[in-house]
Amino acid sequence: MGHFIRIFGVGCVAISIAVSASVVANAAGTETVIHNFSTTANGKNPRTGPVIDASTGAFYGVAAGGTNGQGLVYQILPPKAGQSKWTYTVIYNNPANADPLTTAYNYIYASKNVIYVVGGTAVFSLTPPQSGTGDWTPTVLHAFSRWNDGKQPEGPLAMDSHGALYGTTVYGGTGCQKYTGCGTVYELAPPMTQGQPWSFSVLYHFPGGAAGEKPLDGVIFDKQGNLYGSAAFDFPSGKSLIFKLTPPSGAGEWTESVLYHFYPTSTCYSGGPLAIDANGALYGGFSAFASLGYGCNDTEDEYAFQLAPSQADPNVWVRTKMRVFSNSNLPGGFNLKSPLTVDSSGNVYGATQLGGTPGGGTAFVLKPRPGVPGKWNYGALFDFLNGGTGGANTTGDVPNGGLVFDPAGALYGTTQTGGNGNHGVVFQLTP
Numbered sequence: 001m002g003h004f005i006r007i008f009g010v011g012c013v014a015i016s017i018a019v020s021a022s023v024v025a026n027a028a029g030t031e032t033v034i035h036n037f038s039t040t041a042n043g044k045n046p047r048t049g050p051v052i053d054a055s056t057g058a059f060y061g062v063a064a065g066g067t068n069g070q071g072l073v074y075q076i077l078p079p080k081a082g083q084s085k086w087t088y089t090v091i092y093n094n095p096a097n098a099d100p101l102t103t104a105y106n107y108i109y110a111s112k113n114v115i116y117v118v119g120g121t122a123v124f125s126l127t128p129p130q131s132g133t134g135d136w137t138p139t140v141l142h143a144f145s146r147w148n149d150g151k152q153p154e155g156p157l158a159m160d161s162h163g164a165l166y167g168t169t170v171y172g173g174t175g176c177q178k179y180t181g182c183g184t185v186y187e188l189a190p191p192m193t194q195g196q197p198w199s200f201s202v203l204y205h206f207p208g209g210a211a212g213e214k215p216l217d218g219v220i221f222d223k224q225g226n227l228y229g230s231a232a233f234d235f236p237s238g239k240s241l242i243f244k245l246t247p248p249s250g251a252g253e254w255t256e257s258v259l260y261h262f263y264p265t266s267t268c269y270s271g272g273p274l275a276i277d278a279n280g281a282l283y284g285g286f287s288a289f290a291s292l293g294y295g296c297n298d299t300e301d302e303y304a305f306q307l308a309p310s311q312a313d314p315n316v317w318v319r320t321k322m323r324v325f326s327n328s329n330l331p332g333g334f335n336l337k338s339p340l341t342v343d344s345s346g347n348v349y350g351a352t353q354l355g356g357t358p359g360g361g362t363a364f365v366l367k368p369r370p371g372v373p374g375k376w377n378y379g380a381l382f383d384f385l386n387g388g389t390g391g392a393n394t395t396g397d398v399p400n401g402g403l404v405f406d407p408a409g410a411l412y413g414t415t416q417t418g419g420n421g422n423h424g425v426v427f428q429l430t431p
Contacts, residue, residue: 044423049401071101155218175205182213359386396425
């Protein structure tokens with residue numbers, strides 16, 4: 001199988017800024033802004049939330065702008081002992097001739113001081129300079145041919161215990177007769193010898209129809225090594241499904257099981273990456289404003305859901321609406337596009353892009369209701385301000401990347417706009 005290699009330039013300039021934090025309290029939580037995106041060259045309007053490298057405690061993310069206008073990757077280091085300032089650094093400026101890193105589909109993954117980036121036509125890694133300062137070095141792990149191996153990689157990456165990466169492409173593959181292909185799930189395995197190429201393989205070709213096509217939002221693992229994700233079906237109606245992929249006992253493709261079809265008679269879509277809890281239940285957001293952009297004719301078209309095996313029959317998965325998000329169901333916001341996060345106690349955290357008391361979106365938690373299976377209590381964590389520039393909006397506006405935990409239990413996220421320069425912020429949220 002032939003494919004082209006796209007060369008990434010390394011002529012980027014690392015910029016370090018010590019960030020003074022601003023603190024705002026409302027609802028049930030306290031927000032600390034740890035970075036204001038302020039200029040095009042230094043990054044603006046982040047489209048996805050930060051990720052944390054558990055081995056180092058550093059945060060990483062993707063933002064628009066950069067010295068070439070094609071997007072950048074940034075690093076944020078927590079304050080040193082006895083200090084209060086966070087350090088923001090641009091570690092990679094995307095070259096002028098590369099695919100832009102400026103959309104909601106450019107996810108990254110961080111592990112052991114290496115960053116893995118999903119680009120428009122490739123997956124590449126970023127490694128720090130040996131000197132400790134300066135530009136990070138990009139290495140293309142796989143450039144997609146746009147045919148059998150997949151086209152248009154999107155969504156977050158998952159990593160297994162051996163360091164292999166798993167992701168999805170929206171198009172390509174050989175699983176259906178459509179000209180563009182119906183999408184794939186792929187694996188990138190690290191080499192046995194450092195410096196050698198990574199091994200690429202397609203685990204599953206989507207066949208289209210009721211079995212799904214165009215997976216947008218990556219995959220996640222359960223404890224048994226199965227993969228889960230969402231895909232469209234009956235495209236372009238906007239309907240969607242949740243799938244499970246089981247690895248083969250030997251060689252060959254993985255086996256797909258469709259766990260749930262959403263609204264077979266309407267035009268709704270489940271958008272955003274899934275989350276999984278310790279018991280294997282899945283969580284996600286369902287929105288008329290999801291990433292395919294199609295409308296939805298259901299009256300409760302925005303909600304957080306749980307999908308779990310039935311107690312009566314573990315082969316039947318049951319969807320439970322945890323909470324509806326709409327203007328008519330206040331308090332809270334709406335436009336639930338962000339991924340959800342589950343903690344070790346089964347509490348589910350997320351953010352809405354609009355609504356709340358000031359109107360700039362909300363951060364929330366859904367806690368299982370004691371003694372009442374299938375019911376959750378809603379709690380507001382923080383309400384973001386709506387609009388305003390030049391210091392008028394200190395909280396940020398439109399939280400768009402979900403929430404992540406650090407080891408101490410604090411939550412972190414980004415807003416697409418707002419902040420001192422109206423280019424978005426990175427925030428810490430203490431419940």
